[in-house]
Amino acid sequence: MSAALRPLLIVVVLVLALAPFGLPPFAMTLLTEALILGLFAMSLDLMFGYTRLVSFGHAAAYGLGAYASGWLLLHTGMPLLFAVFGAALLTGVVAIGIGWMCTLATGVSFSMLTLAFAQLLYAISFKWTSVTGGSDGLAGIPRTPGPFGFAALTSKIGFYYLVLACLVGAFLLCFALVRSPFGAVLRGIRENEAKTIALGYNTRLYKIAVVAVAYALGGLAGALYAPFAGFANTELLFWLLSGQVLIMVIVGGSGTLVGPILGAAFFMLMEHQLSSWTEAWALYFGLIFIAFVLFAPQGIWGLATGRLQMGRLRRASGP
């Protein structure tokens, strides 16, 4: 990301921070969900965009985070903040195991292993009724207020700020990560893993680490979703969500961190707008994806920054 875009991002965050003062409650609900999905998509970008680890099972992170925070809030009376971060941490720890096994393979086999783990969790969520509620899922998840003045975060607007803070925090973390030497190794794996190994890096450890971080952040998104929606159900673990989040990353522009957040917001807005215009929204949705692949391979972010750069070039070469 070029330095010129940094002020723009700060403005965007400020606008988002001021949004509750200008938007009706209904729009705030949509915006909150868009930010949660944005966090989810950005977490996948670490694996997909920076390391070329194509996960077909990222719903595993989202669903695990959602079920974990939902269960903690329902059954332990733990305050909201602890439950959310505890669930994210748990997802990250589980992901170390998943990452260890999935990175035995590469390429399409890696994708399919991640899918297998997600579907395994999906199957478990159906059958382990005493914990997951089976096909009904967990319902009536409360936002338990905490002891040290965290109670403010449990209101509708307060929760929005919690989500925004998580997204900004996670973005800064990912941004620092991809600019660090660690991130350089990840890009090395993306471009040419054999060379990176030859340079003396144990690439498998790096891959497991990035899987763990990506799942933990994806788990954070899921952990926020459960108290946001008040429920967690098996659909949060279904492969369709894994496919959708991958599309969000690609539509937004992979390997950019910001792009996938835009992709998620675009996805949500389109789904919402199209479904209010027409019954057959999925039809137009599909056509839009196909059009994106054909005409905008760099995604929304690529379109936007390409336009910016072109404008700058034109100005530079102008009279």
Added chain:
Amino acid sequence: MSTVAFLLTQVVNALSQSALLFFLGVGLTLIFGLMRIVNFAHGALYMLGAFVGYSLSHWSGNFWIALVVAPVLVGLFGAAFEFTILRRLYRRDAPAFLMVTFGLALVVGEAVRLTWGSDALQVPAPPLLADVIFLLDEPFPLYRLFLVATGIVVAVAIWQFLERSRLGLLIRATSQNADMASALGVDVKRVRSSVFGIGCGLAALGGMLAAPLVTASNGMAATVIIDAFVIVIIGGMGSFLGSLIGALLVGFVQVFGNYYLPDLALAFMYLVMLAILMVRPGGLLGKEA
């Protein structure tokens, strides 16, 4: 019921399930072997086959006409999709295909819902096969035996087609090295269009044949695509024989798992797949790790 008779019926059940899965998996694996595309729309085309078959058998009043024509129509649709859209993308990376076939799956799924509605539709088995026969004094639907027979016939036909026919030779050559095949004068573009069409047609054949057992419904695409992925992964992406073994394995795991371990049945298939991939990351007969 005697144990032997029970086992026999379960085995035939599993074989008929495997036949349906094989139609799905073999198309997917052929397409992957040739073009390195994971076709997300495969389940949707399976569903499309079932619905087109429903309409055709209603208009013509003849199951057999529908059984032949529906896969051909869906196959032509697949070839047209390759011709108009996929063809522009071969220089691009895998995510482009993922997205475009995911988009196709959405479009086909929605088009089916708009055309045929949301209700499940009954496709009756032809009168000839609607009967029940007795296996060791146990009644057994003849239709399932017919599925097993069809599966064997189609598997042998595809095998012979790949080994003996000219197009089969070109397909194998292009799978191994598309650039070299092209340099030797093979019209690689046409081979790709045909294989994508054939793969889609086979999926439609599976859907059409499954319809009398499970009805044609909007939900049939979402579950079946994952089964197909599992088969292809277990067998090794791009391997014909692998897809046959994968289909048999998954068919038996599903049928016997459902009976003996109903609580684990859903998870069992994935556990088998995980175990196999742990040992052989490229699948049983796959070349890539």
